[in-house]
Amino acid sequence: MPHIPLGQWMSDFIDWLLAAVPWLFDAISTVMQTVVDGLTDALATPPPVVWIVVFTLLALVIRGWGLALYTVLAFLLVVSLELWVETMQTLSLVLVAAVIAAAIGVPIGILAARHRAVSVAVRPVLDSMQTTPVFVYLIPAVFFFGVGVVPGVVATILFAIPPGVRLTELGIRQVDREVVEAAQAFGARPGQILREVQLPLALPSIMAGVNQVIMLALSMVVTAGLLGAAGLGAVVVRAVTQLDVASGFESGLAVVLLAVFLDRLTAALGHPTALSRLLRVRTRRTPPSGGTAETPQRSEEPAQASA
């Protein structure tokens, strides 16, 4: 069996790409570096209490009292571990990577849901993106973007895109066919159907995808630390190389605390809490109608009657 030089071809291709469009990688690198640095400055510069208050309020509005309490305690613990700056560096890396991954993944998911050919073409690509060992991404990432935070973000994005695509496609496909037909039957344009019917009804699934994107991005933090990205990953890598159990435990714990916060927060986005639903119902009912002041008890009646 002759050796097929697949690896050599890939290596040649990377070399060629690098020589052909070096400005492209420079541009990407500069933009990402700027965005991550800016966000990190914004998160890490003010005293921790400022952002802890903001995070707690977010948790309260989006999810409720439980998560708000958790948020206060978790971030105070991070501060006491003296890992606040590293945690904020990691958070900014995760946010940038997740936003970009979602910005790429969700539209591809929409296309895949609408066009069978896209779905068929995209599926094996997603499969290989998810199963290729993470470190394999790192090699070309270093070639293209050098060391530091940018190759970490790029590798993180590549790793985090697939669930965004998959859950968006799934969510849109699962929208009740009759409801889509109803929009068609009343003359809605395809774009209107997407905006007014498919996306809103697929939102829980899409948000579950965004949640997965964020969680995967967070799991890539340590890997990014290997490439020299500052943050909790760097602390973990240092602890591993120095066999420092104490530091490893503390930084690992900080990653988990951050992960739980982000997970609960984004999971709640797809399913509005009783509180936020109540707020929304109230604001909708009061202004124009005026006359229809219904009590909540009243509105429960037909639901029981139908059961």
Place this chain on the structure above:
Amino acid sequence: MPPVLRATGLTKVFGPREQEALRLAGEGVGRDDVLRRTGCTLAVHDVGFAVERGELFVVMGLSGSGKSTLVRLLNRIVEPSAGTVEVDGQDLRALSDADLRNLRNERVSMVFQHFALLPHRSVRENAAYALKVRGVPAAEQRERADWALRTVGLLDRADARPDQLSGGMQQRVGLARALAADSDVLLMDEPFSALDPLIRRDMQDLLVQLQTELHKTIVFITHDLNEAMRLGDRILMLKDGRTVQLGTGPEIISAPADEYVADFTSDVDRTRVLTAGDLLREPRMTARLGQSTGEVLRTLGAAEANGVYVLDDGQRIAGVARDDLLARAVQEGRTAVGARELVADYATIAPDRPLVEFIHLVGKHAVPLGVVDGSGRLLGVVPRAAVLDALAAVPARREG
């Protein structure tokens, strides 16, 4: 006037080898064989009908008979493989995408089996959906939606969300959405099938009432023959995507085209389908005011009957002449049938009333139940034998 909606040779094949499946179907190959030989599903084959303005046209068939596909072919949500659909003489296949959307928005509305409301919008916003798509100003949207919701009796729930309503109420919203669009044609895909029997009955009543006020042209899909008989001016029986029979309810009951239809009709409550008009027969005899009493008495004797309708010059019922009173009149020397010979020993019914409403009157009097029009003219009679025939008969098979 041309029909509002006309389908001609309407055919739909789902699957990869459409042309071959069409050819086989055209040769009369059955649905199962088409599937086995081409892998294509012959959902609807060569269905044609015309629906007149104001008609409630029912398409009736079991699940898998192609009725849901058929109704979606009528507004081209499903693209026909062959055949044409015309709305007011306009061929749907000749329309551009934009024109087709306008037609759906303004002239053909649809009501769905599982309501298909937007769960994240209020009842009012759902009702106004067609108007919003049309780009109608907000105030007018609201006005039209509120009118439609009032019409279906749901205006007080306009600010609720669909999931706060019961199934019957949700379908009222579905109906209001179609009414607010103010289109002539209403396509209703098993609209009441997902509802409890009592609610279903209410909704049928509501539809009948709306129809008397609004005179829409309706294509109504159902798998329930009782519902079909109750609502439909005409019924198209669909089986395996093909038309089995097309006719009025009583026509289908009295002369089912084949075993399949006969099976269905055996379950139907005939007393609600058959009307006085369906059962009426020519009276065996009538008498006129002023006719000879002796002559009428002899006719009665020959027919072994106890009484006869006496009509005035306008064919209206003046009363009933009974044999005992006629005999006394002859004895007492009155020769012409007049007021003294007449009794009110009879009952009448309008021709459109169903049997269930008059069955208790049949055979109660000296003369058979009279069927009269609005001005009291005698159109015919319903003798007891006619009722027994209609209820008991194994329906006569239609020839051919």
